[in-house]
Amino acid sequence: MSSSGIKSRDAFATTLGAFTATVGSAIGLGNIWKFPYLTGSNGGAAFVLAYLLCVALVGIPIMIAEHVIGRRTRQNAVQAYETVIPRQRGWSAIGWGGLVAAVLIMAFYTDVAGWVFAYVFKSLRAFVVGTTLGQGDFAALAGGTWEPLAWQLGVLALACFIIASGVSKGIERATKTLMPLLFVLLLICDVRALSLPGASAGVSYLFRPDLAKLTAPVLLAALGLAFFKLSLGMGTMTTYGSYLPEATRIFPNAARVAVADTVVSLLAGLAIFPAVFAFGGTPAGGPGLLFNTIPLVFAKMPAGGLFTTLFFILTAVATIGAMVSLIEVPVAWLTEKRRLSRPVAAIVTGAGMFALGALATLSQSPVLSGVKIFGKSFFDLFDFLSSNLLLPLGGLAIAVVAGWLLARTDFQAELDKGFAARPWHTKLMSAFVKFVAPVLILVILLDSLGILRLS
Ligand code: PHE
Numbered sequence: 001m002s003s004s005g006i007k008s009r010d011a012f013a014t015t016l017g018a019f020t021a022t023v024g025s026a027i028g029l030g031n032i033w034k035f036p037y038l039t040g041s042n043g044g045a046a047f048v049l050a051y052l053l054c055v056a057l058v059g060i061p062i063m064i065a066e067h068v069i070g071r072r073t074r075q076n077a078v079q080a081y082e083t084v085i086p087r088q089r090g091w092s093a094i095g096w097g098g099l100v101a102a103v104l105i106m107a108f109y110t111d112v113a114g115w116v117f118a119y120v121f122k123s124l125r126a127f128v129v130g131t132t133l134g135q136g137d138f139a140a141l142a143g144g145t146w147e148p149l150a151w152q153l154g155v156l157a158l159a160c161f162i163i164a165s166g167v168s169k170g171i172e173r174a175t176k177t178l179m180p181l182l183f184v185l186l187l188i189c190d191v192r193a194l195s196l197p198g199a200s201a202g203v204s205y206l207f208r209p210d211l212a213k214l215t216a217p218v219l220l221a222a223l224g225l226a227f228f229k230l231s232l233g234m235g236t237m238t239t240y241g242s243y244l245p246e247a248t249r250i251f252p253n254a255a256r257v258a259v260a261d262t263v264v265s266l267l268a269g270l271a272i273f274p275a276v277f278a279f280g281g282t283p284a285g286g287p288g289l290l291f292n293t294i295p296l297v298f299a300k301m302p303a304g305g306l307f308t309t310l311f312f313i314l315t316a317v318a319t320i321g322a323m324v325s326l327i328e329v330p331v332a333w334l335t336e337k338r339r340l341s342r343p344v345a346a347i348v349t350g351a352g353m354f355a356l357g358a359l360a361t362l363s364q365s366p367v368l369s370g371v372k373i374f375g376k377s378f379f380d381l382f383d384f385l386s387s388n389l390l391l392p393l394g395g396l397a398i399a400v401v402a403g404w405l406l407a408r409t410d411f412q413a414e415l416d417k418g419f420a421a422r423p424w425h426t427k428l429m430s431a432f433v434k435f436v437a438p439v440l441i442l443v444i445l446l447d448s449l450g451i452l453r454l455s
Contacts, residue, residue: 015248019256021321022240023179026261028322029112030229032315033290035265036272038225040283042218045209048269050222055258058440059226061432062395063237063254065402068414070241071250072406076332077235080242085405094397095333097390098235102329103349104386105228106156107356108379109326112287113319114151114361115141119291119312126295127305133295138288145365152361153354159323160350163331164343179321182314186264189271189311193278193297202274205283206266220448223441224387229261233391233398236325239332249418251425271297287379327353356382388448396441403434 012018039047073080078095085091118141119133126133141148193199227233244250272290275297276283285292294311298304327349334345362368363378373381402411408430415426446452 011243018244018248022257023260024321025231025325026257027264028318031265032268036269037287037289040289042221043213044205045207046213047218049209050219054223054226058437059230060254060258061437062232064250064429065398065433066237067241067250070238071244074242076336077238078333080238091401094394095235097394099330101234101386101390102326103353104382106326106353107382108360110152110156110357111361113155114148116312116316117155118151123308132299135292138291142364148361152357156350156354160346162324163327164346178317185314186267193271193274196278198278199274201277205273206269216447219444220388223444227391228387233394235329247418250415392441396438399433399438
């Protein structure tokens with residue numbers, strides 16, 4: 001229970017707990033699967049650079065804005081935005097957009113998480129029989145019908161079960177213990193990948209930008225990824241803000257989360273691209289990149305198959321933290337506004353997510369692979385609509401609320417909490433939330449619509 005004495009709501013017990021839970025939401029498939037996959041399909045280092053700038057200039061300020069609004073209102077995302085500005089209930093649209101985004105994200109996220117869980121077992125079996133998983137194995141899994149559906153359903157059921165058991169107990173405990181392990185295993189992967197002959201080409205691919213590659217779609221993808229990875233623009237971080245202890249210092253907490261999240265992404269990139277180049281693969285390998293590369297990284301190592309299995313186990317754990325935070329958005333609303341019990345709310349939410357999720361999964365099997373909407377499969381469409389559209393738009397609206405409508409003194413008072421005197425960053429961050437972040441989001445969105453030409 002937080003020091004503010006809220007009795008009716010669950011809350012993070014300590015600042016450390018709040019930090020690890022926030023990191024637990026941020027770190028997930030976004031780092032391990034999506035960051036390498038998008039970096040590979042958007043041309044490498046230029047994308048990484050754009051992504052890092054988006055995190056620093058947009059991501060951190062929006063995370064701060066969400067935490068301020070969450071902690072001030074201490075409500076679920078929909079009600080937080082409904083009440084944060086008196087007599088302007090319409091901002092609850094941010095919360096509604098967030099509910100939609102959460103369901104859209106979960107639709108493809110659970111598909112990928114299902115692959116991860118499947119790979120835990122597949123890599124263990126490969127180890128036992130003495131083979132290595134190859135491209136054909138991934139294609140067979142992702143392109144199948146019942147198998148990926150069953151994994152998706154299993155993963156969703158597990159996440160809903162965790163959610164039903166409560167905030168601090170469920171989320172904090174799992175993330176605190178297992179995240180450091182993932183970190184160590186990524187380091188082992190990196191050492192292994194970097195020592196492969198030809199690995200340096202992968203390092204340059206990741207860190208030597210060719211600025212000519214910074215086109216409008218690349219910038220939009222980088223912005224979308226920054227939102228997606230830091231769980232921003234849809235109320236997750238607002239909800240988590242509502243659980244923050246009064247003593248937690250909002251800016252240092254957000255900055256640490258962003259740094260930790262970025263480090264994990266770069267570590268994942270350093271495990272994958274050197275290996276891709278060393279084995280003569282293609283960086284633009286699409287969503288299968290992670291699954292096709294990691295088994296190769298470990299293939300020739302002693303007990304490599306066991307490391308592969310461990311890698312997918314820890315990735316599975318990371319996906320749970322993120323999924324739990326996604327499901328928490330609708331569940332917090334259903335329990336507080338609609339007065340459903342947590343288990344019922346979790347079941348209702350999970351059922352809705354599975355309905356859409358099945359479309360995303362089947363869009364890669366012969367069943368629905370022929371169906372394209374705006375030229376995209378359901379899987380790609382859900383991803384594009386949520387990451388590249390709803391989250392940045394949500395972020396823009398959040399910046400308007402926190403930067404322009406909320407009284408500046410109120411905004412700054414939240415940033416000052418936990419400090420004896422006003423820290424250096426309070427004024428800087430209010431300027432970022434008010435000007436820098438919204439202007440950048442707007443420019444990138446307009447650029448990608450062709451209304452404004454940057455490049
Ligand atoms: N940040 C999570 C990840 O990187 C995904 C996520 C997005 C979680 C939005 C919550 C909200 O995997």
